[in-house]
Amino acid sequence: MEYIDHAMDLGAALSTPGLNIENRPIPDPHIDSNKLEMLYGQLADILLQLPKLSFPRIGSLTQVDDFTWEVTRRPLSINMNELIRLGTLPRSKLPATSFENASSYYKALADLHLEHLVHQRNDAVDSVNDCRGKYVPRQLFRNLARDGRLVSSLKKLWCDDLRPSNVLVNANLQIVGVVDWEFTYAAPADFSFAPPWWLLLEQPEYWPDGIEAWTEVYESRLQTFLNVLIKREVEAIRQGRLKEDQKLSGPMQQSWESGHFWVTYAARKNFAFDAIFWQKLDCRFFGPSGVPEGNRWKQRVDLLDEEEKYYMEELVNQKFEHMKERVLAWEPNEVYLEKV
Template sequence: MKPRMHFDNIAWEESERITDNWVEWLLADEVTLRAIGHLILKHRSGVPEELGDPKAGYFNISFRMKYVDGGSAIIRFPKPGATMFPEEKIRNEVAAIRYIQENTSIPMPFILHRGTAEESPPGMGPFIIMEYIDHETNMSRALNMPGLGIEDRPRLDPNVDAGKLEILYGQFADILLQLNKLSLPRIGSLEQVDDFTYDVARRPLSIHMNELVRLGTLPRSSLPNGTFGSASSYFDALAELHIEHLTHQRNDAIDSATDCRRKYVARQLFRKLSSDRRLTAPTRHPDSTSFRLWCDDLRPSNVLLNADLQIVGVIDWEFTYAAPAEFSSAPPWWLLLEQPEYWPDGIEEWTKVYDHRLETFLKVLTKREETLIESGRLSEEQRLSEHMRESWRSGDFWVSYAARKNFAFDAIFWQKLDERFFGPAGIPEESWEDRIGLLNGKQKQDMESFVERKLEEMKSRVLAWEPDEESEPRVHI
């Protein structure tokens, strides 16, 4: 069985081609580079000293302008080909950063200006200009296994000093506790109404929705188009997205009829679990009208440290939205730096190593909670440690993970969810056959025609992609 669902390789190549061509044009166009420098100076006063070379991340490219006064400003543009919703992504991120700055003490970049494509040099798209946060390293580098290069996936150093780990875990715990105190009335992205007012008015644009369009060739029309009033309705939407993903990914979605049936069965059963309200945890989260701010990309690589390993900034708040409490009540996946579906020795081995590190994290989290409660800055009801411990013990951690992570869904469902919800059924590679009986008559009938269509698609490789951003509706559901 595949450890995860593959990306559509044709779409991936097209995505990279667009990005690479754009970056090549940018670096060769001195007029645009000068215009970028002038744009920064328009919104950050001072005597400029140097505009540095661009730094590329996964979704963005940024330029740093240094000033004679010792300060710096960053201008950041979403990369075409990588970011499917650049205007929406930037608008959501700016609102999230300002909201978090006003309601927490988490160190964040100060936003000098958010600009639309119309304000930008031709071909550059929307942008954010921020004060640069001076730092020595980031938390991922501080915890990464020695010997791994920048091209390697990160992995927690198995010999990391225990004291160092507790210091860094503890600081991250503070961030999570502060975010968890921010209660919002609906599931969705924030919109800044005026200088002091924010509203959950737009759909919860997630990193996974971006990747579904980019690497899963999902039509934009299949994505959620509004906010959600309950955790169960959002889980319903995520379950539907899994089905839509398998339906629409044109290439590399399956490798055989058996693989297709296995994936079809998993998604139908996951949707059934959601419709039967078995994916949410109402006994632990009875306040269904209160949701927590969640960032899909909040991880150690986006946490900046000084030379003393103290946090000086947390960056990249794109894909931040109010989400079900089940998300923030699960322990963070990033304790090992690497995601379970990419762990070299498999998900079960990841689970064993993670279980050990989780005890360290929960220990320092509990200490932080006690300190904050004693000082009156946290209430007993705002503790996270017991929720996280129970989420891991019960397996709810894997429910939320599978709901969010489309390309990891199959491995997580068969290894972590199937037996929990439907009882023993043999090894994961074959248990899907025993689960066909749980489908209704129409689902069984539709499965064979679905398999036939997907097998027909395997006979040719076609690019099926929507690269251009469209305006998103604001319909509330």
Template sequence: MDMGAALNMPGLAIEYRPILDPNIEIDKLEMLYGQLTDILLQMSLLSLPPTLGGRDHQGPFKIWCDDSRPTNVLLYSNLQFPLWWPLLEQPEYWPDGIKAWTKAYDSRLQIFLKVFREREDVAIERGRLDEEQRPSGPMQESWESGDFWVAYAARKNFAFDAVFWQKLDGRFLGPEAGWESGAELLDEEERKELDTLVEHKLKQMEDRELAWEPDEEADDDKSSAAEFRQIDK
């Protein structure tokens, strides 16, 4: 069994995307989160050396696995794994929309960070971690400042549009901002380039169909379109 199955809502059919059980016992959640934080804590201590060479000097670089999600973590029958985040589902797929996802995520994130800090304390006591090396601090700061959404939009191209309008546009351009406010920041040459891009995209809409795979069936396309409409909620 994988950790995604242990955290998933009971009775959710296999054809549906996983979602964190809203009624999961806190002790069980903290136990599973605790094992995840051990992995993240160990990864946070690994770095690749900096590159050398004048202006090209960069680094050191932290090790990061973007696919270390619960469904990729195997468990024994007692829910211990042999040897990623508070909610199983991504915000753009959340059934009630990104706003509801944010509320649910904040609640579970605080449990996750509580467990993380406890594991950090143990690592510090054992001399494996220095106080200034705690990953939980930057995680909390990123969520509270909204930088979390900047990083998420940069990494998730299919979610960029929804995340930008709901989380980033108002933060950087003001609460009453819209696309017109952003356009006012462009110079004349940039606006001409934007007009050219819009014309190009409109022509693409007339000339071709969007498909995930070359041999994908029409019914699958309809299913995907319906799923992505959840973004607008």
């Protein structure tokens, strides 16, 4: 692609002044409200464009002609790429086809959570109970996906890597380009209906004071964003660029208030799964618990059937054999615990 002349990326415009490039992003707590609304408004215009496009299947797109795109291949998300690059997942474990419905795709994402645990070598767990404590939530999430308790039925265009650092602005803070579209595919509409985590620039699992602190700060920024989004929707409808049923503000508000935001986040984020599951999903789906988070798996393990418990113990044995061997190189098509 050609170079896009720009002054900075939008992440820099929203972050605290004076941060070094090696620092994790921190949103400017003193940002002028007019500036924030102006930047959010431009982001809202971009977000409103994507889900206007609907598809019959979930997966990556192929251009048929100048005006036609079709879903012909498996979806490729940024998380799948990172599982291969950082999580030692064999490429053969990625989904091989497109998906007819959101339920089957959520099931595939839940399978990837387990495959990640199975194939990540050596220091993936540090004790027998740590291994069990990682297996239990992944198997429970997989069961929720299998039972269709996570999903909607629509499929919308979705960019998995759309975030402020990939949005370029000029010196007047006007957007001049958006880059890194390679992880764009037709996805469950739930993904588009969840409010963007990047309103705070930093992902909740990396927030210095923890996920609950992130949630509290996020809610104030979310209301600012939703207010701006509503204004943009009204204007787009007035100009004939948007239909009533294409609005995002209502679904985003509902996703956040219902907690479904965390379902979509957990499904897409393998490396954040444990914290999100125990802090945001466990009690929602399986009821309140007075057991501390670190030991709650001992209570929830009774929700697994005997076969699932058997494979949990098989996985424990496998992990500790790996820790003894400390193998650093292996064939990429190695397969373990095929029934997991």
